[in-house]
Amino acid sequence: MNVLLVTDSFPPVCGGSGWSTFELARGLRARGHAVLVMKVTAGSSTKETETPYDGLRVIEFHAYAPPIPGVRNYFKNERLYARLTPRLEKLIAAHRIQIVHGQHVLSVPPAIEAARRAGIPSVATVRDYWPVCYRSDLIHTPETLRWCPGCSRAAMVHGGRPNIGVVGLATLLVGRYLRANLERKQEALASAGAVIAVSSTLAADLKVRAPRLASTQIEVIPNPVSADAVRARAEADPPLADPYALYVGKLAPNKGTRHLIGVAERAQLDWALVIVGDGPDRAALEREAATSDCDVRFVGWQDPAQTATWMAHASMLIFPSHGPESLSRVLIEASGLG
Numbered sequence: 001m002n003v004l005l006v007t008d009s010f011p012p013v014c015g016g017s018g019w020s021t022f023e024l025a026r027g028l029r030a031r032g033h034a035v036l037v038m039k040v041t042a043g044s045s046t047k048e049t050e051t052p053y054d055g056l057r058v059i060e061f062h063a064y065a066p067p068i069p070g071v072r073n074y075f076k077n078e079r080l081y082a083r084l085t086p087r088l089e090k091l092i093a094a095h096r097i098q099i100v101h102g103q104h105v106l107s108v109p110p111a112i113e114a115a116r117r118a119g120i121p122s123v124a125t126v127r128d129y130w131p132v133c134y135r136s137d138l139i140h141t142p143e144t145l146r147w148c149p150g151c152s153r154a155a156m157v158h159g160g161r162p163n164i165g166v167v168g169l170a171t172l173l174v175g176r177y178l179r180a181n182l183e184r185k186q187e188a189l190a191s192a193g194a195v196i197a198v199s200s201t202l203a204a205d206l207k208v209r210a211p212r213l214a215s216t217q218i219e220v221i222p223n224p225v226s227a228d229a230v231r232a233r234a235e236a237d238p239p240l241a242d243p244y245a246l247y248v249g250k251l252a253p254n255k256g257t258r259h260l261i262g263v264a265e266r267a268q269l270d271w272a273l274v275i276v277g278d279g280p281d282r283a284a285l286e287r288e289a290a291t292s293d294c295d296v297r298f299v300g301w302q303d304p305a306q307t308a309t310w311m312a313h314a315s316m317l318i319f320p321s322h323g324p325e326s327l328s329r330v331l332i333e334a335s336g337l338g
Contacts, residue, residue: 088114234312251279256320
């Protein structure tokens with residue numbers, strides 16, 4: 001079967017979503033399927049490029065998105081969808097694609113629409129909360145705004161005490177746009193031939209919080225991980241001679257990383273705390289580490305072999321996720337390593 005995977009993220013430089021898509025591509029290829037990958041990137045470039053990875057053909061679709069708050073989001077959503085859909089249609093025709101599988105927020109809606117126009121099946125995998133949250137990684141509802149303290153987007157989507165004058169009008173218009181944006185994403189997802197959620201918690205949340213998905217069949221399939229490959233990558237010598245605690249992942253509010261150093265201090269951790277990853281919270285964590293009595297070491301993003309080695313030899317894995325967590329690859333890989 002000729003399969004088109006459309007994704008926001010793919011190796012060599014990517015997070016868990018990209019590596020999960022790669023494992024899917026590798027598994028499909030091993031079973032005799034022909035796999036083509038379209039990676040979607042929003043930024044300053046509009047030039048399409050090809051960057052093969054591990055024998056897979058990877059086409060990079062670059063969409064322009066200006067660095068202006070609000071305007072950038074429009075270019076990364078509605079404007080990008082309008083450009084990407086016809087490009088996917090051409091790929092489907094040129095490569096006789098038989099099924100399209102969208103992997104994330106930028107790629108799922110246009111992948112589903114292109115497949116519909118071509119008259120072939122579509123599949124969508126949901127790895128976080130993008131169908132119900134404009135920021136993708138947190139849930140925004142009146143009952144659970146505690147997950148998203150201070151999020152203005154949450155208030156705009158769900159309403160509240162109105163402002164007056166120019167500010168009130170702007171808030172009203174932005175709120176309408178955000179609601180319409182989420183509705184379009186939910187409608188696209190509901191029209192897919194099959195929808196996959198990577199955890200039962202995520203599947204249940206989508207059913208409850210996205211009315212358009214209430215009657216949609218959502219299959220629960222965890223992120224694919226090759227336990228044998230992870231163990232093989234972990235066979236290197238220990239990166240440190242002494243015991244250490246480990247955090248692996250994005251340094252961001254929804255991951256709970258702001259609690260990392262405080263927890264280590266309260267536990268009087270006398271091992272090194274190694275932080276593998278990067279993100280918007282890194283600068284704040286580095287400032288906190290500079291005044292802490294704990295031995296905190298930032299090593300940035302590591303490749304899969306290095307990450308597996310860090311995990312295999314860690315004495316403790318710390319996972320301080322804040323709010324709902326959709327069964328991270330880190331937990332699955334750590335479980336595979338014992």
